[in-house]
Amino acid sequence: MRKMAAVVALSLLGLAACAGNESSPAVPGAAKPAGDDLLSKAPVADAAAILPGSTMEKIKKRGELIVGGSLDAPLLSQQNPVSGQVEGFDADMGKALAKYIIGEPKVKIVNSASETREALLGNGTVDVVFQTYTITPERAKQVAFAGPYYTSGLSIAVKKGTAGIAGPEDLNGKKVIAGANTPAIPAIKKVAPQAEIVTFASDPEAMQALKQDRGVAYVQDETLLAANAQKDPSIEVVGNPFTQDPYGIGLKHGDEQFKTFVNDWLKKMQDAGVWQQAWKNSLGTVVKGEAPTPPQIGSVPGS
Known part of the structure; x- marks a missing residue:
């Protein structure tokens, strides 16, 4: 939804935090992160889905998914000062997508701001954006959106x-x-x-x-x-939210092949209950009740 308000100076564009494979605690004796169990259940794409010459193949060969996101958004994507891991709903979704493509949840997060997300996608600095990125027809002229993957307000x-x-x-x-x-x-x-x-x-x-x-x-x-x-x-x-804001996964404009691939992954995440577990591990620790029903993929203009 929001154009992410945690705006950082443009000099931070080069700042990246490597989340890497976070299946093991970074600190000896630390508690097992909640995301580990989630990631163990996250799906992996069939080899036939990684098409030759595709964005998916490029990411798999590189060995990490580069995500435009945040390092300071609690419950969504925040770097744990003790373990160094990036935790939250968006962070877990990014790691799960990395696992789907690569086989391991290897992620590098580029700290992005609302003014720079389109440029980061357009010039190939990042592969995807997970950053409460509201889908709008106007934005869809500059970037592609998979999803929506969450609806807030x-x-x-x-x-x-x-x-x-x-x-x-x-x-x-x-x-x-x-x-x-x-x-x-x-x-x-x-x-x-x-x-x-x-x-x-x-x-x-x-x-x-x-x-x-x-x-x-x-x-x-x-x-x-x-x-x-x-x-x-x-x-x-x-009170309750008074608007509906569908969050999309930002992708490079025109890459319909990758968009279809990411939407297929998202549907598998929802059907397997992994999406719901990601919510419970993060937003669900504050918001009462069961996990919400995931939004229908392709259900809003611009998606």
Whole structure:
């Protein structure tokens, strides 16, 4: 959904973290990562699916999948400071796709920002993007999208104890925080046209602004707000998501062969229950209830 608010300086484009094969703990005596059991159940493509001259063959020969993503998104894709492993829903999905292609979950993550994802895919710096990347017809003119692989939505976060905000209609007449250049801005204008919107370049800046009362509410993707609330008990998420945001797996525009391959993998992940386990290991540790029904592949314009 969101154009990822954890925007880093462009100098970080070259920063890459090698997740590699994370089937064993990186620290002696450390607990077995939850993702290990998941990856052991993840499918591997038949040799016939790795077509000669294809993107899949190139990745397999290279021996690692290069993913545009994040290293600082809790529950989604965050590097564990102790083990060095990258953990979360997006991270596990990337490792599972690597296993499907290569036979092992070998991944290199290139830390990307919302402004650079299209360029990273277009110039071949990354093979795929797993970064809560909302599928839109406009974006689909620049990149291809497999999926959607998850559906989230915009929600509202406030300081705990804030009264008078239970849903989007309550934002009218109030100062509301949003990430710069994100879908939250037009959504707020639609549901609360009298709201005063103040924008910040990154999620940490927006969260700091909320805590400093520079806005009474912060509108952002539910997955990100859930992660923020997990880290900071002074923040709470109110109400239910008031939009639907289908996340796609970003691919290079025009590579229909690879798109079909990734969609086939995603369907196998869902049918085998591996997708559901990835959710339970990450977002499901905060969000109550059973894993949601996976979105139908190809169900939204641009996918």
